[in-house]
Each structure stands twice: as C-alpha cells, then as structure tokens.
Amino acid sequence: MFIPRDDSADARAMVRSLGGSIDAMTATIIFPEGRLFRADRLERAKARLAVENPERAARLAGLRYVLLPRPAGVLSLLDAIPGDVVVIAHSGLDQYASFKELAAAVPLREPILVTAWRVPSDEIPFGDAERIAWLDRQWVRVDEWIAGTYRESG
Numbered sequence: 001m002f003i004p005r006d007d008s009a010d011a012r013a014m015v016r017s018l019g020g021s022i023d024a025m026t027a028t029i030i031f032p033e034g035r036l037f038r039a040d041r042l043e044r045a046k047a048r049l050a051v052e053n054p055e056r057a058a059r060l061a062g063l064r065y066v067l068l069p070r071p072a073g074v075l076s077l078l079d080a081i082p083g084d085v086v087v088i089a090h091s092g093l094d095q096y097a098s099f100k101e102l103a104a105a106v107p108l109r110e111p112i113l114v115t116a117w118r119v120p121s122d123e124i125p126f127g128d129a130e131r132i133a134w135l136d137r138q139w140v141r142v143d144e145w146i147a148g149t150y151r152e153s154g
Contacts, residue, residue: 013076015030015073015076015077015080016076016079016080017080018077018080018081022080022081028077028081030073030074030077032069032070032071032073032074032135032139033066033067033068033069033070035067036097036098037065037066037067037094041067042063042064042066042067042068045067045068046060046061046063046068049068056132056133056136059133059136059137059140060136060139060140062140062143063139063140063143064143064147065091065094065142065143065146065147065150066139066142066143066146068139069135069136069138069139071128071131071132071135074131074135075128075131075132078124078131082121083121084118084119084120084121085118085119085121085124086116086117086118086119087116087117087119087138087141087142088114088115088116089114089115089116089141089142089145089146090112090113090114090115091112091113091114091145091146091149091150092108092110092111092112092113092149093112095110113149115145117141119138
C-alpha cells in the first residue's frame with residue numbers, strides 16, 4: 001500500500017489502519033522525507049520550519065544531505081504498530097534525479113553505501129513531542145553518517 005506523502009488526516013488514518021494487518025513476520029517501511037533529496041527543497045523546508053517551529057528548526061539546522069523528516073506518518077505508524085524501529089541510511093544515490101535515471105545507469109560505476117541501526121521499542125519515547133525529537137535525532141544521525149561517507153570517499 002502506498003500512502004500519500006501529505007500530512008492529511010486521511011493519510012494518517014491509512015497508516016494507522018495498517019496496525020490490524022501486521023504480524024511479527026511483516027516489515028513496514030516508511031520514508032519520512034517523502035521525496036527525493038534536492039538542496040533547494042531542503043533550504044525551503046528549513047525556512048518554512050524556522051517560522052512554524054523554531055525549536056525544531058534549531059535541532060535540524062545542520063542537516064545537509066537529507067530532507068527534514070515529516071513526522072505525521074512515523075507517529076501514526078508508531079501508534080498503530082508499536083515495536084522496534086530499524087533506521088536505514090544510504091549514500092550514493094544522490095547523483096540520480098529519478099528512479100528511471102538510476103535504472104538506466106545499471107550497472108552502477110560507484111557503490112551504494114548502506115548502514116542500519118535498530119532502536120528497541122523501549123528506547124522510543126511516548127508522546128508526540130518526544131517522538132518528534134527522537135525522530136529528529138535519528139535524522140541528524142543519518143545526515144552525519146552520510147557526511148562521513150563523503151569524507152571517506154573523496
């Protein structure tokens with residue numbers, strides 16, 4: 001099922017409805033950024049957030065390689081399916097503007113680097129504000145990891 005990337009009540013309800021159909025053998029994947037990275041999108045999002053939520057904007061001000069996470073879907077998913085979370089970060093796809101462009105480049109000349117970490121459910125806070133701050137910390141970690149891959153590779 002694909003969920004619209006807006007933060008509408010309908011989209012959140014679709015995510016919450018997943019809870020009844022998920023079992024221990026099912027993975028649920030969510031992309032909190034909602035779209036492919038572009039530097040101009042990041043700057044616009046930061047400027048908008050600075051007006052809407054200065055405290056959160058300050059937490060995310062240093063992001064350079066990822067878009068700001070949109071928390072509504074993550075919050076809905078955590079409410080619907082409480083459990084551990086695996087955060088997956090990748091580096092090396094940023095040179096492709098679309099999935100079509102990526103597919104046309106196969107076989108790739110440069111490796112795609114991937115890392116992941118598991119956050120046990122007992123380390124995920126309760127309450128929307130606390131969970132948003134937690135998500136922001138995860139995204140800062142993703143951004144820092146990506147920055148490290150650029151330093152290491154050139």
